[in-house]
Amino acid sequence: MKDKSPSQIGKKVLEEERNALQKTLSALDNNFDKAVELILNTKGKVVVTGMGKSGLVGKKIAATLASTGTPSFFLHPAEAIHGDLGMISKEDIVLAISNSGETPELLAIIPTIKRWGNKVISITNNKNSTLAKESDIHLYLNIEREACPLNLAPTSSSTATLALGDALAVALLEMRGFTAEDFARFHPGGSLGRKLMRVSEIMHRGEELPVVHPETELKETVIVMSEKGFGAALIINKDGDLTGIITDGDLRRFIKKGGSIDRSLTEEAMTVNPKYINKDILVVEALEIMERYNITVLPVVEDKKPVGLVHLHDILKSGVI
The missing domain is CATH 3.40.50.10490 (Glucose-6-phosphate isomerase like protein; domain 1)
Incomplete structure (x- = not known):
């Protein structure tokens, strides 16, 4: 040769x-x-x-x-x-x-x-x-x-x-x-394991959640948003069901239209029927939804009630991308 x-x-x-x-x-x-x-x-x-x-x-x-x-x-x-x-x-x-x-x-x-x-x-x-x-x-x-x-x-x-x-x-x-999820259980430190991570593994819950009501004064909602640090607040009705969300972007658009933070209620500036996810979907699926609708925060809902919240920063820190 x-x-x-x-x-x-x-x-x-x-x-x-x-x-x-x-x-x-x-x-x-x-x-x-x-x-x-x-x-x-x-x-x-x-x-x-x-x-x-x-x-x-x-x-x-x-x-x-x-x-x-x-x-x-x-x-x-x-x-x-x-x-x-x-x-x-x-x-x-x-x-x-x-x-x-x-x-x-x-x-x-x-x-x-x-x-x-x-x-x-x-x-x-x-x-x-x-x-x-x-x-x-x-x-x-x-x-x-x-x-x-x-x-x-x-x-x-x-x-x-x-x-x-x-x-x-x-x-x-x-x-x-045998499923991809089964495979990931044996590879928790690998890239596949991270890609098969569920929303429940990274979402914020309990006292971490920024929750207000539609009738909450907007200036109080802004304080809650600032304290929780997500740039958003979840809006629930008297039954605890998710009815809306308000984000920094909503506030900017509200003010641009002439709205007043000091003299308004949260329901005047919030987005109704927001996009939401359940805790069992994959983190990569949550990311796809964020990219599709150009949003950075997703409520996690169970039986109409918010049980968690996922921010784009959480996904970035999780290492799935």
């Missing part, structure tokens, strides 16, 4: 790995269905194990399973034979990964695992390997050669194994009805 440019070599590798994935796809059969069903019905965890590159891929598969609703962890087979087998409980399923299916460290622990009664799912590139034969369910990679020109370095096989692990995780995710 010395007469080829790096990009040509790179394209060749990607083409070969793409072809390898097609081979794995063609080999996918009802064993995959059985593996998914077995995992779905277990009360335990999926214990992923493998050596070398298979182990590295296995760590990623375990992490993907765990983050998509299937409890899972990685067990190093070399450590397992020196005591870490105790991490496996009787309800767990073992997912063993080996390209050859003859990895000594894996074969050393499989008899004990099976003696305990744990089910074994294997991923190999050899249907007739010892690991494949000793497994309850075998998933076949069907890779003819590695993308490495020497056909030695795990390339196509590791890519196919990773993709097959993703296929398992996604199939389980869909079968469980």
